[in-house]
Amino acid sequence: MMIRAVARSLIRGGSFHRHTSMAVFPARSVDGFFRSRRTMMMMMMMMSTDSSPSSYSSSPEKTTSLKEKEDEKKETKAQSNAMVSSYWGVTKKKITREDGTEWPWNCFMPWETYAADLSIDLSKHHLPKTFSDKFAYRTVKILRIPTDLFFKRRYGCRAMMLETVAAVPGMVGGVLLHLRSLRKFEQSGGWIKALLEEAENERMHLMTMVELVQPKWYERLLVLAVQGVFFNAYFVLYLLSPKLAHRIVGYLEEEAIHSYTEYLKDLNDGKIENVPAPAIAIDYWRLPKDATLKDVVTVIRADEAHHRDVNHFASDIHFQGKELRESPAPVGYH
Numbered sequence: 001m002m003i004r005a006v007a008r009s010l011i012r013g014g015s016f017h018r019h020t021s022m023a024v025f026p027a028r029s030v031d032g033f034f035r036s037r038r039t040m041m042m043m044m045m046m047m048s049t050d051s052s053p054s055s056y057s058s059s060p061e062k063t064t065s066l067k068e069k070e071d072e073k074k075e076t077k078a079q080s081n082a083m084v085s086s087y088w089g090v091t092k093k094k095i096t097r098e099d100g101t102e103w104p105w106n107c108f109m110p111w112e113t114y115a116a117d118l119s120i121d122l123s124k125h126h127l128p129k130t131f132s133d134k135f136a137y138r139t140v141k142i143l144r145i146p147t148d149l150f151f152k153r154r155y156g157c158r159a160m161m162l163e164t165v166a167a168v169p170g171m172v173g174g175v176l177l178h179l180r181s182l183r184k185f186e187q188s189g190g191w192i193k194a195l196l197e198e199a200e201n202e203r204m205h206l207m208t209m210v211e212l213v214q215p216k217w218y219e220r221l222l223v224l225a226v227q228g229v230f231f232n233a234y235f236v237l238y239l240l241s242p243k244l245a246h247r248i249v250g251y252l253e254e255e256a257i258h259s260y261t262e263y264l265k266d267l268n269d270g271k272i273e274n275v276p277a278p279a280i281a282i283d284y285w286r287l288p289k290d291a292t293l294k295d296v297v298t299v300i301r302a303d304e305a306h307h308r309d310v311n312h313f314a315s316d317i318h319f320q321g322k323e324l325r326e327s328p329a330p331v332g333y334h
């Protein structure tokens, strides 16, 4: 039986341990099998998982010390892994949900979660009156044409791709205001935080959509190209005219509300399957455990409406010839 087990192990190339469990040997025959010391040593050699020539030693002391060394190595490795997950030996506090279960996310914490304001007016539209407003509005409408052609009614895919762009303006604006605050020795009125919160919130939209739609290789390539162009273009635009930059984002958010409304229509009509909400979305938006994709799209749309208001507001402040810091930023909503 033993020989058969060894042969099987060699043929399969797997670990001998898997095939030589004690279950292979009936309990009564074990004693008889280990009668001679030599047979026992041979067994130990054969049962060792280390196939290096050094492990085939005839000395029991040497076999023991090799095993000890291996154990030591394993222990050191385990210790070094433990160090990686702690900060200079200070172990992370155990974080739990309200119901006492362990918090599974590192990318956001329970105190960063929130319930979206679903009472927000989704139909608000900033009427473009000035030349720069009309320019911003037209720019966004023109940008929508290739998006419609490329994605058509594939709203999951469309949302995922657009969120990769939507998370850029807040970060660019936040960084530039941060540097301005340092250069000019002045407060930002909360606008750095508000814009960085927007960027983070948009990135969470993306993290959620990625759970539902897996991007294809050419879509990833498109993201690279679009990000390369859009980040630089928006950076330069924000330096030249933050008023125009915020207005463009305001209109982009109006388009996002429209896209998510269409997404909801298709979900209601059964054209898109209303799958369960991803776990990350349930925790981030404090949704009920049985929440579905419809609930997720509804809260994301409310976020977009908030971003619309924040960015039109920021543009209006600049339009009045004032600086953002002069009007307190809407901080703390997302």
Ligand SMILES: [Fe+2]
Residues within 6 Å of the ligand: 163, 166, 201, 202, 205, 256, 300, 304
């Ligand atoms: Fe978004």
Ligand SMILES: [Fe+2]
Residues within 6 Å of the ligand: 166, 202, 253, 256, 303, 304, 307
């Ligand atoms: Fe947005």
